[in-house]
Amino acid sequence: MNAYEEVCHWEKTEAVQTLRRCGLANGMTAMDLGCGLAHYTIPAAIAVGVEGRVIAVDKDKKPLKAAHQRIQDAELSNVEVLCANHLDLAHIPDSSIDFIMIYDMIHTNARVEMYPVIKRLLKPSGILSFLAFGEIRIRKNPQGVLVxxxxxxxxxxxxxxxxxxxxxxxxxxxxxxxxxxxxEGVHFDHFHSPYHWKRYGEVRLHSLERGNIHNYLNVKEVRV
Ligand SMILES: C[S@@+](CC[C@H](N)C(=O)[O-])C[C@H]1O[C@@H](n2cnc3c(N)ncnc32)[C@H](O)[C@@H]1O
Known part of the structure; x- marks a missing residue:
């Protein structure tokens, strides 16, 4: 397997089990907010199965185009790809989603805007699944502004x-x-870095940074 095939294999095997351990189950509706190249959308779509659905959201068209192609290559028909940011999701009904992933994206966002959107979209007892890496060390206020x-x-x-x-x-x-x-969370930044490919010849899965995935239950009804 080359480095890319290895990542594709991870998405279809280990990552599916990881998301199941996070609480994602057959038949659920999931959202991958800030999906990037769909490294977690693909395992989520496999974990929810044909009875379930994944909404893959990214504000940037470029990764989304690649994500769309990768989802097609993986022959998954239960994924809806949406070019939007967290404020463009008003058309998605309240309490309609079981599991929302915010993986490696919180550091670029106004958290005070994002949490209420996630709260509104999640069903009661739905899961917010969160993964972050070293980028969070640079202090930003809850509005997302550098301090x-x-x-x-x-x-x-x-x-x-x-x-x-x-x-x-x-x-x-x-x-x-x-x-x-x-x-069990994988940081894909180096995998997509031309600098790292040039420097190391290739970037293998085992060399990528790993982090903890934190899962939270939405304990209360949506506040209005
Ligand atoms: C570092 S990438 C991580 C991608 C993916 N979650 C992963 O872990 O492989 C962050 C992605 O989130 C997207 N993003 C950041 N904030 C967003 C927001 N508020 N709404 C939608 N997409 C967002 C960016 O465009 C980028 O593609």
């Missing part, structure tokens, strides 16, 4: 402090910690 020191420099927190901040915010929106799936 600077007195001398105008970016402030960098430890990963644990940054994660605790995000976890506290999520819980303040009435999401209850449900499970942590350790070391």
């Amino acid at each position: 600077k020191s007195d001398n105008g420099k970016n402030i960098t927190d430890s990963f644990d402090d940054a994660l605790n901040q995000l976890r506290g915010e999520i819980e303040s929106f009435e999401f209850e910690p449900h499970s942590i799936i350790e070391n």
Whole structure:
């Protein structure tokens, strides 16, 4: 298997089991918000099966085009691809989604806008599944704006402090910690980095960073 085939294989095997461990099950409706190249959309579509559905959302047309092609190559017919950001989802009914993934995307977003959207879309007891890497260390306020020191420099927190901040915010929106799936989230940044391909000849799956997936239950009815 070459490096790309290895990733495709992971999407169809290990990643399916990982998402099942996160709570994704047959027949569910899932959303991959910030789906990128569909590395998690594809396993989600396999995990929910033909009775289920995945809505793959990305605000950027370029990765979405590639995602669409990859979903077709994987012969999956239960995925809807949507070019939108979190504020363009008003047409999706309240409490209609069982499982929302926000993987490797929270660091570029205004979290205060995003959590209420996720809250509205999730069914009661639906799952918010969250994965983040080192990018969260650069401090941004909940509006997504960089926080600077007195001398105008970016402030960098430890990963644990940054994660605790995000976890506290999520819980303040009435999401209850449900499970942590350790070391099974894969960071695909180097896989898509021409610099890393040039430097190492190829980028293999085993060399990619791993992280914990944090899952939260939507414990209360949507507030109006
Ligand atoms: C670093 S990539 C991660 C992709 C994928 N989730 C993964 O883990 O492989 C982040 C993606 O999220 C998209 N994105 C970021 N914020 C978004 C938002 N608010 N709504 C929709 N897409 C968003 C970006 O365009 C980008 O394609």
